[in-house]
Amino acid sequence: METIFVKEYEQARKWYVIDAAGKPLGRVAAKAAYIARGKNKATYTKNQLMGDFVVIINAEKAVVTGGKEQKKIYYHHTGFVGGLRAHTYEKLLEKHPTDPMAIAVAGMLPHGRLGRKMMDNVKIYAGAEHPHAAQNPQPIEL
Template identity: 60%
Template sequence: MKTIFVKPAEVERKWFVIDAEGKVLGRVAARIASIVRGKEKPIYAPHQETGDYVVVVNADKIAVTGRKAQQKLYYHHSGYVGGLKAVNFEKLIGRHPSAPLELAIKGMLPKGPLGRKLLKNVKVYPGPDHPHAAQNPQTIEL
């Protein structure tokens, strides 16, 4: 089988808007990761950036099922001995409203330079407004 190599100039990049209000965190993140990766295009290649741009609005109103709001923990480490910190979903969304969705999307993208580049194609905003109207984004219903 021959490996597909798509020239960056040949890739048609679109902009999409997703309203995350009331949607389940993991399902929205999986759909966004698929669009950013380019898996819905016939020219998809796992080693190239062939995906589209995604703008997410109302990220502060994202939903989680069950008791995850109190039980789901997000960890980070200060770098010092005993410096493991944990914060639950409720507190994290109170401090940084877009962080849970950004972290979920980041976890679903490939690790390494390609994943870091793809993460820049996702714009997450806690409220209903975004500054990307000039790109004429299409609305996607989930």
């Protein structure tokens, strides 16, 4: 038997849209990472960029449970001495409404060059409008 390798440029790539309004942040992020990684295809290869494009709309309306609005803390270091910054979920959502979803999806993808390229295929928008209507994305229900 031979292993079949599909070249990245030969792979058909589809567009999907996920509406995150009222849905758990982690579930939306997990589904988006699954599709962006390409695990929903029979031709999945872990060392190639085989995933589809994912558009997440209403990212600011995703819900978190268990009081994580005040308890969950996101850390960021500026690179300078004493530059550790901490923000709660609420504060981060006020300042950058798409960042909690982007951080969640990026954490579920590989950490390296390939993961960064996969993250380029995930488009996250705070509101219901997105500029990818021409690609005719198919809606995904969770």
